[in-house]
Amino acid sequence: MRTIRFILRKEFLQIFRNKAMLPIIFVVPIIQLLVLPLAATYEVKNSKLLVIDQDMSPDSQKLRQAFEASRYFSLHEGIFTVAESDKLLDKRAVDMVLVIPRGFVKNWAKGQMPRLALRVNAMDGSKAGIIAGYAQEIIGRFNGELAADFSGNAFSRRPTIQTEFSYWFNTELNYKPYMVSAILAVLVTMVCLFLSAMNIVKEKELGTIEQINVTPIRKHEFLIGKLLPFWCIGMFELIFGLGLTRLVYGIELAGSVWVVLSFSGLYMVCVLGIGLLVSIYNHTQQQAIFVAWFFMMLFILISGIFTSLESMPRWAQYVAHAVR
Amino acid sequence: MGKINVKAEGLEKNYGKVQAVRSVSFEVEEGELFGLIGPDGAGKTSIFRMLASLILPDSGTVRVAGFDPVKQYQDVRRRIGYMPGRFSLYQDLSVEENVQFFASVFGTSLSENYELVADIYRQIEPFRDRKAGALSGGMKQKLALCCALIHKPEVLLLDEPTTGVDPVSRKEFWQMLKRLKTKGISVVVSTPYMDEAGLCDRIALIQKGKILRIDAPERISESFPFGLWLLRAREMFALLTSLRKYPHAQSAYSFGEDIHFVFQKGKENPEALKEYLQGLAFKDLEIREGKPTIEDCFMAMDS
Numbered sequence: 001m002r003t004i005r006f007i008l009r010k011e012f013l014q015i016f017r018n019k020a021m022l023p024i025i026f027v028v029p030i031i032q033l034l035v036l037p038l039a040a041t042y043e044v045k046n047s048k049l050l051v052i053d054q055d056m057s058p059d060s061q062k063l064r065q066a067f068e069a070s071r072y073f074s075l076h077e078g079i080f081t082v083a084e085s086d087k088l089l090d091k092r093a094v095d096m097v098l099v100i101p102r103g104f105v106k107n108w109a110k111g112q113m114p115r116l117a118l119r120v121n122a123m124d125g126s127k128a129g130i131i132a133g134y135a136q137e138i139i140g141r142f143n144g145e146l147a148a149d150f151s152g153n154a155f156s157r158r159p160t161i162q163t164e165f166s167y168w169f170n171t172e173l174n175y176k177p178y179m180v181s182a183i184l185a186v187l188v189t190m191v192c193l194f195l196s197a198m199n200i201v202k203e204k205e206l207g208t209i210e211q212i213n214v215t216p217i218r219k220h221e222f223l224i225g226k227l228l229p230f231w232c233i234g235m236f237e238l239i240f241g242l243g244l245t246r247l248v249y250g251i252e253l254a255g256s257v258w259v260v261l262s263f264s265g266l267y268m269v270c271v272l273g274i275g276l277l278v279s280i281y282n283h284t285q286q287q288a289i290f291v292a293w294f295f296m297m298l299f300i301l302i303s304g305i306f307t308s309l310e311s312m313p314r315w316a317q318y319v320a321h322a323v324r
Numbered sequence: 325m326g327k328i329n330v331k332a333e334g335l336e337k338n339y340g341k342v343q344a345v346r347s348v349s350f351e352v353e354e355g356e357l358f359g360l361i362g363p364d365g366a367g368k369t370s371i372f373r374m375l376a377s378l379i380l381p382d383s384g385t386v387r388v389a390g391f392d393p394v395k396q397y398q399d400v401r402r403r404i405g406y407m408p409g410r411f412s413l414y415q416d417l418s419v420e421e422n423v424q425f426f427a428s429v430f431g432t433s434l435s436e437n438y439e440l441v442a443d444i445y446r447q448i449e450p451f452r453d454r455k456a457g458a459l460s461g462g463m464k465q466k467l468a469l470c471c472a473l474i475h476k477p478e479v480l481l482l483d484e485p486t487t488g489v490d491p492v493s494r495k496e497f498w499q500m501l502k503r504l505k506t507k508g509i510s511v512v513v514s515t516p517y518m519d520e521a522g523l524c525d526r527i528a529l530i531q532k533g534k535i536l537r538i539d540a541p542e543r544i545s546e547s548f549p550f551g552l553w554l555l556r557a558r559e560m561f562a563l564l565t566s567l568r569k570y571p572h573a574q575s576a577y578s579f580g581e582d583i584h585f586v587f588q589k590g591k592e593n594p595e596a597l598k599e600y601l602q603g604l605a606f607k608d609l610e611i612r613e614g615k616p617t618i619e620d621c622f623m624a625m626d627s
Contacts, residue, residue: 006428014416211412211471214376215429216401 003217007225011199015229024195029187029237033244037179047095047131049073050085059105059146066142067098072134082119089121096120096131105146126306177251182305184241189299192234192268194292196227196275201288204279227272234268235261326354329479329510330375334384337370337533344370346533347384352479352510357501359524359541360514361618367533368514369409372483375512376406389478402430405472409483411464415457419448419467422456423474430475437476440507444470444500462493469500480504482513486520498523518619529622536625541618548616548624550574551592554582557606566604570597577623584620 015021049067053060067073076094079085085097099117108114118135122128170177203209212222238261245251253260274295282288300306302320309320330352337345345367352358360368373379374386377393377400386393389403413422423445427433438445448466451459456467465485472480482501486494498520501511505525513524521527522541529536529544537544557563564583567576572591577584587593598611 002431003429006425010414010417010421010425013421014414017416206415207408207410207412208414209412210378210408210410211406211426213378214401214404214406215426216398216431217429218398 003221004225004228007217007221008228011225011229015233024191025233025237026240029184029241030244032183032187033180033241034248036183037176037249044127044130044134045072046074047072047127048076048093049135050076050079050088050094050097052080052082052085052097052099053077054080054102055100055104057105060100062145063100063139063142066138067135070134070138072131082117085119089119092121092123094121095127096135098135108146176249180245180249180251182303184238184245185303186300186305187241188234188238188264188268189271190296191237192230192271193275193278193296194289195233196230196272197278197282197288197292198285199230200226200276200279201282201285205284223276227276230272230275231265231268234271235265238264326356328352328387329354329356329389330358330512331387332371332375332384333386335371335374335381335386336383337367337374337379338382344533345374345381348530348533348535349384350528350535350538352512354478354510355505355508357505357511357513357523357525359521359527360512360530361516361518361521361527361622362514362530363516366530368530369483370533371530372406372408372481372512372514375479376404376481377401402475403478404481405475405477405479406481407465407468407472407483407485409487411456411468413456413464413468413471416455418453418455419459420452422467422471426471427474432475434474437474440476441470441473443503444473447496460493461489462496465489465493465497466500469497473504478509480509480511480513482511484514484516486515486517494520518617518622521618527618529618529625531622531625536622544621545616545618548621550586550589550616550624552614552616552620553585553587553594553597554579554610554612554614555585555601556582556608556610557601558608559606562604563601563606563609566601566606570600572597575623579617579619582614584614584623586620586624 051064051067053064064075068075073096079088082097082099085094085099088094089097097117097119099119101115101117104114104116116139118132118139120128120132120135200209203212217225242253242257242260275292278288278291278295282291302312302316304320309317312320328351330350332351333349335345335348336343348367348371350358360371362368370379374381375388375393377388377397380394388400391399391403393400414425417425423434427437434441434445444466448459448463448470451463456464459467469482469485472482486497489497494517501513502523504511515521524541526538526540527544528538539547555563555567560578560583564576564578567573567583567585570576572588572593574586574588575584576586585597587597594611594613598609601609601611
């Protein structure tokens, strides 16, 4: 026990003497939590929509107005052929092209299904998915109104299914609470993974581990002495981050703080273990950084922050569940 | 004869196909200064690491301070002070913090064993608050020795402690070792410098993982089996090549300002050599008999 205390004292002395350490502990979380949530948002506003209206009917007008009314799109017009619109898509001058073919609604009366074409620029895959989703929502609503119009008066209105969404936990689909907590989790993972891996590898790289190895320090004393400081820093970072998000974004923990802290503590032990593993197989800090970064990328991509788990291929889902 | 503090028997260590240590056996007594002398790559560091319980021998047995480094490594570690060849203290901690840290992990303190390290610590004390990384080479070695001694070890293992250290600090360092000896500590020290070999009580000459010979340094140089001749001329390099071509030459190599020359067994004839060299018209030719050093013995054993 006494030995652990001596190792801890030495570790903290070294950590706080390292000039890069204080910025890592304080400045990095502040910047990540204040700046990144603004940048890393899924909301896509003002995407450029080109409408090719070959129908020029009151119905097509109505559809166009529905898009115009949405704050997600800014409308562009004046082009009437699909070939021309392709060029604009190529140049990324527009993000999406909506083609309303001739006789779009009129044909419905004749028993044909009305057809629309939506051409989305998918160079940016996630953006394409999101704006296509918006467009489908608008078209769906329009579809419902149209169906009502067709069936005439209110008494003989054909029943259409109206879906009312209600989002749990985040009623307004505000991205910040989602993003901020995700960033906080990434941050804590990074601190624990990188700092612990680097710290032990540094002892190897500088040869100081040789001197430690000939002391009567036992394995568990060394490991606890080495990992506990970073567990503490990770915990501090988490509490600091939670405070910051509450102060800046007004995001409060709905459940018990103690549940969050104890499970985070457990999680950090696992991450520190991975850091330890990385440090075992690497001999220089440079190697350790690359390997730790590989794990970090894997965790971020597979965690579902940026892509939803369900859209991943089956094997990736298995990996993700295994990692989780 | 005192207590045997270090005993190695038939030590072997291989790294893949490389045989780093080949059936090495030696004993070190209490209060003895024992030198492992040999060039880089001779296997000295591997021997130290086996004694210090850092690597396991492939075969052979070791006892250090009465314990087996393989099975009783905790007991061994409490009783040895090891100074690796590379400076291995915390460069970002101050002199005092390093000493305190190593004292504390051995469950002792600087004041408890002050009289043992006093000589050394007094020299580094003025730099107490300086970071270990900012010390000069000689000071670093003194600090490392201090940290290795802080828990009153019975055996001190010093792997090339003076490599890269200036001549004055080297001399001081060896004086400190002599003083430690008187306190009953067995010191095993390695060095590639032959002049330092003469300062040990006994030395083991090591080449390619094998011990060539173990004896007191004087005895080793006395037992040089040949006459040694020192030669000098204005054209040293030409002289060396001519000497090597001489039909009765056993060996010829430069050593400081001279060339050391040894005749083949039974063919010793300096007059004939002189005639041969004069025939080649060397200027300022000097030939005199010399006293063999440990390095000469080493060269003779090696060839």
